Amino acid sequence: MIDEPWMLEEIEPSEQLDRRVERRLRSFAKARQPVRRAGPSAKSSMPACAAPFFPCERAVYVLLVAVYAAYAGTRAVQVFRDARAGGAVPSLASCVESTEVDEVGGSSAGPSQRHEARSSAQTSLLKPNRGSLAPNSSIRSVRSS
Amino acid sequence: VTATMEEATWDPVPERTGERHSRTLAHASDERRLVARLRAGEAAALDELYRAYRKPIFGFLVRLAKDRHVAEDLFQNTWLKVSRSIERLREDTELGAWVFTVARNEFRSYRRWQLIDLSRLFLFHRERENVPPAATAQSGEDTAAAVIERGLAALGASDREVLLLVCVEGMNPQQAATVLGVSHAALRQRLGRARARLKQMLTKLESETRAEHPRARKP
Numbered sequence: 001m002i003d004e005p006w007m008l009e010e011i012e013p014s015e016q017l018d019r020r021v022e023r024r025l026r027s028f029a030k031a032r033q034p035v036r037r038a039g040p041s042a043k044s045s046m047p048a049c050a051a052p053f054f055p056c057e058r059a060v061y062v063l064l065v066a067v068y069a070a071y072a073g074t075r076a077v078q079v080f081r082d083a084r085a086g087g088a089v090p091s092l093a094s095c096v097e098s099t100e101v102d103e104v105g106g107s108s109a110g111p112s113q114r115h116e117a118r119s120s121a122q123t124s125l126l127k128p129n130r131g132s133l134a135p136n137s138s139i140r141s142v143r144s145s
Numbered sequence: 146v147t148a149t150m151e152e153a154t155w156d157p158v159p160e161r162t163g164e165r166h167s168r169t170l171a172h173a174s175d176e177r178r179l180v181a182r183l184r185a186g187e188a189a190a191l192d193e194l195y196r197a198y199r200k201p202i203f204g205f206l207v208r209l210a211k212d213r214h215v216a217e218d219l220f221q222n223t224w225l226k227v228s229r230s231i232e233r234l235r236e237d238t239e240l241g242a243w244v245f246t247v248a249r250n251e252f253r254s255y256r257r258w259q260l261i262d263l264s265r266l267f268l269f270h271r272e273r274e275n276v277p278p279a280a281t282a283q284s285g286e287d288t289a290a291a292v293i294e295r296g297l298a299a300l301g302a303s304d305r306e307v308l309l310l311v312c313v314e315g316m317n318p319q320q321a322a323t324v325l326g327v328s329h330a331a332l333r334q335r336l337g338r339a340r341a342r343l344k345q346m347l348t349k350l351e352s353e354t355r356a357e358h359p360r361a362r363k364p
Contacts (some may be wrong), residue, residue, distance in 0.1 A: 013200075
């Protein structure tokens with residue numbers, strides 16, 4: 001009498017769900033088997049390898065990395081060549097040289113004055129740009145002095 | 146129905162192994178053998194475990210979650226977790242209690258996320274619509290089982306799980322206490338409270354049914 005009311009209807013999972021779960025269990029068991037066959041010590045030595053997202057996944061990754069490395073290399077060489085041909089540092093140096101020549105040539109300055117002018121020009125060039133000053137502002141200050 | 150409920154509701158904690166649960170694995174020795182095979186990583190043993198517990202676990206989850214789609218997700222996750230933790234099984238593991246514990250933990254974790262996920266607040270009303278199939282039979286010819294299904298569906302999750310384990314799945318108190326993670330005394334207390342609530346609920350449902358179909362009970 002007690003059992004009777006409690007014998008509720010058994011609810012079965014659908015066939016589709018059954019198949020899905022069974023497939024997962026089987027794939028899990030299959031993935032675990034090689035590790036077991038190799039023994040307990042092999043578990044730590046064998047790298048865990050995830051299933052690939054698409055076929056020839058590794059080859060595609062290697063190709064992509066190679067292409068990117070080639071591109072990065074050529075780009076770096078190109079940038080370096082451009083910098084050497086007409087970069088910012090040589091042009092500034094030439095500006096300093098020209099201001100120095102103007103000043104020295106225009107007046108009858110002594111060697112100490114020349115040294116002062118050169119050192120002030122160098123220090124002004126080495127200072128970082130303040131606020132919204134134009135890149136040539138330091139050269140102008142050299143000229144005015 | 147009320148007479149049978151009276152007996153069933155006030156029945157002390159049954160010291161029996163229910164038919165349904167005992168049907169899954171016949172003997173303790175079979176269970177020990179299966180545990181050993183599972184620990185050895187035998188694929189067929191995992192299949193056997195699945196075939197033995199697929200129905201009770203799915204029924205348990207459907208009745209707990211009150212939604213078949215949610216129960217299907219929880220069912221899949223349960224078996225994934227079972228397959229992942231098989232290597233850590235102890236030799237003396239009671240497989241039934243263990244699989245039910247995994248399923249219950251899955252449900253608890255789902256409930257926790259459900260509380261956090263605000264979007265689900267708007268779907269709460271759907272729970273009432275997605276009650277188990279037997280609970281939807283609301284004709285005048287309601288069977289006792291259908292009335293119990295409706296009563297169970299109306300209870301809270303904590304009451305429902307203890308009744309499902311002990312009264313529906315027929316677990317013994319020791320196993321049920323293991324699944325719920327409580328002591329034997331706490332289980333008795335919870336079971337007593339759940340039965341009292343179910344009794345109230347069934348009385349209410351029965352009076353409602355009588356009011357709706359006054360001639361249904363008459364021969």
